Amino acid sequence: MNLFFRLLGSLCLWICMALIIILIVLLPRDTVSHRVGDLDVMSYHFTWNQYQKNITNYFEEVKTKKSLGTTNFDEPVEVELLLYFKRSIIILIPALFLSIFIGINKGIFDYRHQTKFGRFFGKGTTWLGQSVPDFFLIFLVQTFLSVAMRHGLPRMDMYGDDRWYNIFFPIIFLSMYPAFIIARYTSQALDTEDEQDYIKTEKAKGVPDRMVLLKHTLRNCWPKLLQHFMHIVLTLFSGMFVVEFLTLYHGIGSRLITAIHIRYSIMPGEPLPIDVPAVIGFSLLVMVLLLIAQWISQILDYFLDPLKRRNQT
Amino acid sequence: MKKIPSLWIGIIGCSIFAIFFIFGPYLPKVDSHVTPHSYVVGPKSNLDFILPPYPPNKDFILGSDKKGRDIYSALIMGTRETLTTVFVISFVTFILAIPFGVAAAHIPFFSFLLQGWNYLFSRLPIFFYVIIVSTIPFFIFPPHRGNWMVSFLIIFELGKVGDVVYKGVKLIQNTTYYEAGLVAGSKPYGLWKRYYWPSCYPQWVAYFVQHLGSMLFLLGQLGIFGIFISQALSQQGSPAYAIDNTALVWPMFLFDVLIDFDAFPWVPLFGSLFITLSMLSFVSLGEGILEYHLKKHKGLIVERKPFLFRKRKQHF
Numbered sequence: 001m002n003l004f005f006r007l008l009g010s011l012c013l014w015i016c017m018a019l020i021i022i023l024i025v026l027l028p029r030d031t032v033s034h035r036v037g038d039l040d041v042m043s044y045h046f047t048w049n050q051y052q053k054n055i056t057n058y059f060e061e062v063k064t065k066k067s068l069g070t071t072n073f074d075e076p077v078e079v080e081l082l083l084y085f086k087r088s089i090i091i092l093i094p095a096l097f098l099s100i101f102i103g104i105n106k107g108i109f110d111y112r113h114q115t116k117f118g119r120f121f122g123k124g125t126t127w128l129g130q131s132v133p134d135f136f137l138i139f140l141v142q143t144f145l146s147v148a149m150r151h152g153l154p155r156m157d158m159y160g161d162d163r164w165y166n167i168f169f170p171i172i173f174l175s176m177y178p179a180f181i182i183a184r185y186t187s188q189a190l191d192t193e194d195e196q197d198y199i200k201t202e203k204a205k206g207v208p209d210r211m212v213l214l215k216h217t218l219r220n221c222w223p224k225l226l227q228h229f230m231h232i233v234l235t236l237f238s239g240m241f242v243v244e245f246l247t248l249y250h251g252i253g254s255r256l257i258t259a260i261h262i263r264y265s266i267m268p269g270e271p272l273p274i275d276v277p278a279v280i281g282f283s284l285l286v287m288v289l290l291l292i293a294q295w296i297s298q299i300l301d302y303f304l305d306p307l308k309r310r311n312q313t
Numbered sequence: 314m315k316k317i318p319s320l321w322i323g324i325i326g327c328s329i330f331a332i333f334f335i336f337g338p339y340l341p342k343v344d345s346h347v348t349p350h351s352y353v354v355g356p357k358s359n360l361d362f363i364l365p366p367y368p369p370n371k372d373f374i375l376g377s378d379k380k381g382r383d384i385y386s387a388l389i390m391g392t393r394e395t396l397t398t399v400f401v402i403s404f405v406t407f408i409l410a411i412p413f414g415v416a417a418a419h420i421p422f423f424s425f426l427l428q429g430w431n432y433l434f435s436r437l438p439i440f441f442y443v444i445i446v447s448t449i450p451f452f453i454f455p456p457h458r459g460n461w462m463v464s465f466l467i468i469f470e471l472g473k474v475g476d477v478v479y480k481g482v483k484l485i486q487n488t489t490y491y492e493a494g495l496v497a498g499s500k501p502y503g504l505w506k507r508y509y510w511p512s513c514y515p516q517w518v519a520y521f522v523q524h525l526g527s528m529l530f531l532l533g534q535l536g537i538f539g540i541f542i543s544q545a546l547s548q549q550g551s552p553a554y555a556i557d558n559t560a561l562v563w564p565m566f567l568f569d570v571l572i573d574f575d576a577f578p579w580v581p582l583f584g585s586l587f588i589t590l591s592m593l594s595f596v597s598l599g600e601g602i603l604e605y606h607l608k609k610h611k612g613l614i615v616e617r618k619p620f621l622f623r624k625r626k627q628h629f
Contacts, residue, residue, distance in 0.1 A: 024446070131526060
C-alpha cells in the first residue's frame with residue numbers, strides 16, 4: 001500500500017511537470033520591431049490574450065480530434081511518436097543494460113585491484129573515462145575510423161539509421177559515459193561496505209573473497225547503487241540528444257531538436273514559431289519514459305531494501 | 314599527499330589552466346586579438362591566395378576555423394571567458410544551495426521547498442529544460458540573454474546541489490556526537506562551525522570542483538546545437554539578422570560540427586579536447602581532495618604543524 005502511494009505521488013508530480021512544460025511550449029512567440037535610425041530594434045511581444053488563445057485552441061483541438069495535433073510534416077503526432085519511439089528505444093534499453101553491466105564489472109575490478117598498478121588501471125581509468133564527454137569520444141572514434149577506412153579498413157556506415165547495424169555505434173557511445181559513473185559509484189559503495197565489521201569477521205573466519213563479495217558485500221550495495229539509478233537514466237537521456245545528433249540517428253532526441261527550431265537567423269518582426277504539437281508530443285514521450293524509470297527505481301528500491309520495508313509497515 | 318596521484322594530476326592540470334587564464338595574452342605565439350584571416354598568401358607567387366580553414370601548420374599550430382582564426386590562440390584566449398562563466402554558475406549555485414540545504418535540515422518548510430524544487434528540476438535532463446527555455450523569443454534578444462541563461466542554469470542546478478548539502482548535514486545530525494553537541498547547548502552558529510563545516514567542507518569543495526566540470530560538459534553539449542550563453546544579432550547584407558555567438562568560448566568550435574567534421578576535423582576535435590582536458594583536471598582534483606580527506610580522516614596522513622608557526626616557536 002505504501003509503495004502504491006509513493007508511485008501515485010510521483011505520478012502527481014509528473015502531471016504538474018507536464019503541465020508546466022506544456023504551458024511553456026504554448027507561450028506566444030510573436031516579436032515586434034521598430035526602427036531607430038538604420039537599426040532594427042527587436043523585442044518580444046507578449047499578450048495574455050494571445051497566450052489564452054493558444055492554450056484554448058490547443059486543448060480544443062486535442063479534445064475534438066482526440067489527437068495531440070498534427071506536426072509540420074502533416075502527420076498526426078502519434079504516428080511519428082511510434083516511429084521514433086521504436087527507433088530510440090532499441091538504442092536506449094541496450095545502452096542502459098550495457099552501461100550497468102560494464103559499470104558494475106568495472107567497479108568490482110577497481111575494488112579488487114587496489115595495488116599500485118591495479119589502482120592505475122582500475123580507478124585511474126575510471127576517472128579518466130568519467131571526464132571524457134560523450135561528444136569528444138564520438139569525434140575521436142569517428143576521426144579514427146575514417147582515417148582507418150582511408151587506409152584499408154573495410155567501409156562501414158557510421159551514420160544514419162537505415163541499416164540494421166547502425167544501432168551499434170549509438171549504443172556504444174551512449175553507454176560509455178554512464179558506465180564510468182556507475183563504476184565509480186560501485187567501487188565507492190564496495191569500499192565503504194568493506195570497512196563494516198561483519199565483512200571483517202567473515203574474512204577473519206576464512207570465507208573466500210569471492211563468496212564474501214558476491215553474497216554479502218555486493219548484495220548490501222544494491223540499495224546504495226539504486227539511489228543513483230535516476231541520475232544514470234538522466235545522463236543517458238541527455239546523452240541521447242547529442243549522440244543521436246552526431247551519429248545522424250533519427251530518434252526522439254534529434255526529432256525534438258528539429259521540432260524546436262533553434263534559430264540561427266531572424267527577420268525583424270517575424271514570429272519565431274516552433275512545431276508546437278511535435279514538441280509537446282515528444283516532450284511528453286521523454287517524460288513518460290522517465291516516469292517509467294522512476295517507477296522502476298521506486299519498485300526495486302522497495303523490494304531490494306528489506307530494512308526500509310520493515311520500517312514503513 | 315605524495316601517494317595520491319589524482320590530487321597531483323588535478324593540481325597540475327588546474328594550474329595550467331590558471332596560467333592560461335591569467336597570462337593567456339602573453340604566452341608565446343598567442344594572437345591576443347584572435348584576428349580572423351580572410352586569406353593567406355601562399356609561398357609560390359603573389360596571386361596564390363589560400364582561403365581558410367587552414368590545417369595545422371607552422372603559423373596555425375592547431376589549425377584555423379572557417380573565419381581564419383587561429384584555434385590555438387582562440388582556445389587560450391577563450392579560457393578566461395569560458396571558465397569565468399562556469400565558475401560564476403557553480404559559485405552562485407553553491408552560495409545559494411548551502412544555506413538552503415542547511416535550512417532544509419532544520420526547518421520543515423525549507424525541507425518541503427527543497428524536495429519540491431528537486432522534483433521539479435531534477436527529474437528531467439537539465440539539457441532538455443535549457444533547450445526548451447532558450448528558444449522562447451524573450452530570451453533570444455540580446456540585452457540580457459547572458460544573465461538570463463546563467464540564472465536559469467543556477468535555478469535548474471540549485472535543487473540538486475541543495476539536496477547533496479541537505480543529505481550531508483542529515484548524516485551528521487544522525488550521529489551521537491552531534492546529539493552531545495545539542496545537549497551541551499550549541500547554538501546554530503556553533504553547530505555550523507564545529508559540526509557541519511569541518512566534516513562537510515571536503516565533500517562540498519570536491520563536489521564544487523566536479524560541478525565545474527559538469528557545467529562545462531553541459532555548455533559543450535549546448536554548443537553542438539548552437540545554443541550559447543551570450544548571443545548577438547548582426548546584419549550581414551540581407552534583411553535577415555544572423556544570431557551569432559559573441560563570446561570567445563571553447564564550445565563555439567563545436568557548432569556546425571556535422572558540416573565541419575567531414576572536411577576539417579581539427580576544428581571540433583581540438584575544441585572538444587580542451588573541454589575534455591579541463592574536465593579531466595577538475596574531476597581528478599575533486600577526486601583527489603576527497604581521497605586526501607578520507608585518508609586524513611582515517612589517520613593515514615599525519616598533519617604537520619605549519620612551517621612558520623614552528624619556526625616562531627623555536628625563537629621563543
